[in-house]
Amino acid sequence: MTDTPALPVGYSTVPPGHLASVVTYLEMTSRPTSRPVPELGATLTLHRLGAAELDRYRALFRAVGTRWLWFSRLRLSDEALTAILGDPQVYVWAVQEGDQSVGLLELDFREADACELAFFGLIDRMVGRGAGRWLMDEAITRAWAHPIRRFHVHTCTLDHPGAVAFYQRSGFVAYRRAVEIARDPRITGELGLDAGSDVPVIAG
Template sequence: MCLDGYTPVPPTHVAAVVTYLERRDPPAPRPAEPLPLAAIGADVARYRALYAAIGTPWLWFGRARMTDDALGTILSHPDVEALALTEDGRDIGLLELDWRQAGDAQLAYFGLVPEAVGQGRGRRLMDEALARAFARPIRRFWVHTCTFDHPGAVAFYRRSGFRPYARAIEVTPDPRLTGDLPGDAAGQIPVLTA
């Protein structure tokens, strides 16, 4: 396998560089104003609506490809916590934590709807994520992000105390061509035709 140079990607697929980050030390306790968080639980419709509102501009497809039963199984697992950040009666942020891997907590999904970005809500939501993750006895808290995500994602995670530790290339069928996402999703990533 050649690791140098360019590798062609079929026009029916997309490719992203994935960065894995981890944090092994709990944050210092901080006085925090309570966040208006609501448990999503196994409410698949609510989860899908929030996931799409946050992730469609960034080509999030992982949960979009899942059946309702598969997604409901994850969301109802006792070691998974999916929370919605709410404001004026509507969901504007997603915090999904996963403790299913022994000794680890994963920040499975984290984000804000586009109009809520850049106003300090992400920092507060991350502070909540860190507090909740390290409230259990864990070795590390980890997350992965990719080049399709918000351009400030890696820097935000690093400012939050996460350290990059691995990279991968993800190649997958373009979710706009498979029907998992609308054809106009993530306009900054062109759809190629064969």
């Protein structure tokens, strides 16, 4: 039996003031074979962030995600974000190069027998230096150090155009797609109008 699509085949109008993206869901159900990764351990380290570091977390979330219109955590209240960062089953790290934060890694174990790669990213100047492969190796190692059966992630067409291919090279397999429609964070004020410059603002 063929599933009936929730959206009609063809074009669907996106309301003014909103964004639409195609979301790809990926997973791995066993730890992949180890592969050589760049020797960046001497220059990059991971610093665990806690519930008391909301400002630092938000600043890093913006530094990594503004270009890609990340907004979900910017819409959370202090209380809601504190609850996530303080949850013992959520692990958040800042990627450090010396005293500068250059990336974000967040693993969420709140689902039984599973880990979600909730956030993964680097600031622009780190891209192309092998830091992404190093960070993914750290993510895989730390995720599968727990008794999980599934490691999963989702990405969308607003993210880096190479994101899906990168995840697949890392051992993830795509299994589902969805369309997400959300209020444009540049209109609601979470991000500036200059964010995501390749995606036009359509206010209506």
